[in-house]
Amino acid sequence: MVEKETFQITVNGKKVDVTIRLAKDENDLEQIIHIENVCFPPSEAAKRADFIDRFRAFKENFVVAEIDNDVLIGFINGNTTDKPELPDELYHDVSLHKPDGDYQTVFGLDVLPIYRKQGVASHLMNYLINITKERGKKGMVLTCKDRLIHYYEKFGYEHKGVSNSNHGGSVWNDMVYIF
Template sequence: MDKNEIFQVSINNKKIDVTIRLAENENDLEQIINIENVCFPPSEAAKRIDFVDRFRTFKENFVVAEINNNVLIGFINGNTTDKPELPDELYHDVSLHKPNGDYQTVFGLDVLPEYRNQGVAEHLMNYLINISKERGKKGMVLTCKDHLIHYYEKFGYKHKGVSNSNHGGSVWNDMIFIF
């Protein structure tokens, strides 16, 4: 799926086109890093070096939401793996990425606060779900906090219980979506 998706959001009673597309370049990467730092506390936000390594290793798994000629307002990313699980090591060790792995992971789904609650995250997730299916994946895995379990269930994810993850010192839940 190399086809862009376009929809509209309303900001201050003005309609704005949003394009969902695969990330392309270093400018996208810099904006992704900035968005991560707005959306997550420092203990949970991915470090710059991790994003640089991820982007170099699996750029094809970065999907962005863009407005106004290359201004990003959100993104989703993750690697692929052979196991239907998301251990903490995957976040930091790009050598564990399996390009032909059976499962797409979701490391983060970030949308800038002023663009939330307008479907941006939903469009990002659906785009990644669709390309994962097209790429022949068996399913997707992610971890989330308690208050987001119901959100991911609406896409088809099933709650597997509390995760072994201690990422950022928080409690996470394992979620899986088998296609």
């Protein structure tokens, strides 16, 4: 498995190295929680306690984007499950995580606003796709809003219709990527 990947972006006219890697410790977790709260409205953002439980249960499924000595600018995470679907229960009940499950879920793909539109999210997604394939999984699943269907289709996800999810009171779409 590739341990990490590095590329450059431009921030305020200056080139910055970004490293994509697996999350490693509580410092990463604290920054992940902060990024989630910046990127999602309160009704949709995962709660601190949920992140702590998730990190303990499936830290190996947290991928981060880092600059300047452990400063995180984005992340992607999710658990693994036996079915190619993402019911709301998976967000809140870590006992439903199946380490040997066939499908990697994506709970969130977050990048701080100042670093967006430079490929950070794509690098995070591709890294998770690659390690998911290396782990022998059959595919990946996520839910997204209408405006992001096309974005995820570029990676290989197929739109399966409107989701049964009512997470945060929003309308979501089921997206499945079978390898």
